[in-house]
Amino acid sequence: MAQSKRAIVTGGTRGIGRAIVKELASRSCCGVLFSDVAFVYNSCEECVEEIRQEIKSPETRIFALKADASSYEDAEATVAEAIQKLGGVDILVNNAGITRDNLLLRMTPEEFDTVINVNLRSVYNYTRAVIRHMIKQRYGRIVNISSVVGLIGNPGQANYAASKAGIIGFTKSAAREFASRGITVNAVAPGFIDTEMTRQLNEKQRETLIQNIPLKRLGTPEDVARVVAFLCSDDAEYITGQVINVDGGMVMS
Numbered sequence: 001m002a003q004s005k006r007a008i009v010t011g012g013t014r015g016i017g018r019a020i021v022k023e024l025a026s027r028s029c030c031g032v033l034f035s036d037v038a039f040v041y042n043s044c045e046e047c048v049e050e051i052r053q054e055i056k057s058p059e060t061r062i063f064a065l066k067a068d069a070s071s072y073e074d075a076e077a078t079v080a081e082a083i084q085k086l087g088g089v090d091i092l093v094n095n096a097g098i099t100r101d102n103l104l105l106r107m108t109p110e111e112f113d114t115v116i117n118v119n120l121r122s123v124y125n126y127t128r129a130v131i132r133h134m135i136k137q138r139y140g141r142i143v144n145i146s147s148v149v150g151l152i153g154n155p156g157q158a159n160y161a162a163s164k165a166g167i168i169g170f171t172k173s174a175a176r177e178f179a180s181r182g183i184t185v186n187a188v189a190p191g192f193i194d195t196e197m198t199r200q201l202n203e204k205q206r207e208t209l210i211q212n213i214p215l216k217r218l219g220t221p222e223d224v225a226r227v228v229a230f231l232c233s234d235d236a237e238y239i240t241g242q243v244i245n246v247d248g249g250m251v252m253s
């Protein structure tokens, strides 16, 4: 029987990360469930139990590991623990992310650095921590969650846009470095997805936003999770270094 894959997802307690954990854990492929999953979280203990309840399949193993994704030391320790619990690692999804919006004239160094550290530095931390294992087994799938804001910018989000554009450069460089080792590295750039992150918008802002989306709705976390799961699957073995937009048509290149 084929072995199921082993995945690490950062920021798995809610929103897009939670949908990714559920999608990877409940998809089946070649007669076996697609993946056992270890997800990294930094808050919301009750979410961990909710996720276990939501993934009812007894065959899937789910582990929750508490860590700050922006810490290199935490990443090394967390990945070591995840590998020990899962028995290895085949998939890494770098999803953890935050916003600290402010117009540049008012943006503090702390607001800039915090966003860069959680959104971009974490991608380096976790990629660095898994990559030797993936090289040794000559197999790996890495998917980094960027944003349309990293492609087109957004007033008040210079820190966030810089972190998300940085993820794209990182993805392409890593894809080139590891292609010969059987490891693919891709990015997904969501548009506006209905999560806690976008619930800060008022009704008027939401309506204006929707008018600018050709498919005329916000995305769902599941819209993103399905594309991530595809990029993690063997069906995507000839795709690397790409940025896949999941944005209802907002950005067309």
Ligand code: NAD
Pocket (backbone or CB within 6 Å): 010, 011, 012, 013, 014, 015, 016, 017, 040, 041, 042, 043, 067, 068, 069, 070, 095, 096, 097, 098, 118, 145, 146, 147, 148, 189, 190, 191, 192, 193, 194, 195, 196, 197, 198
């Ligand atoms: P969310 O705020 O609902 O979830 C973010 C997750 O990251 C949470 O689980 C949180 O606990 C975790 N996290 C935050 N800081 C962390 C840290 N220091 N260490 C470990 N975990 C941490 O946001 P979301 O909308 O689900 O966003 C998920 C990803 O998708 C982010 O990278 C975000 O930038 C990106 N994204 C979101 C949208 C959107 O419209 N919601 C659009 C484009 C990109």
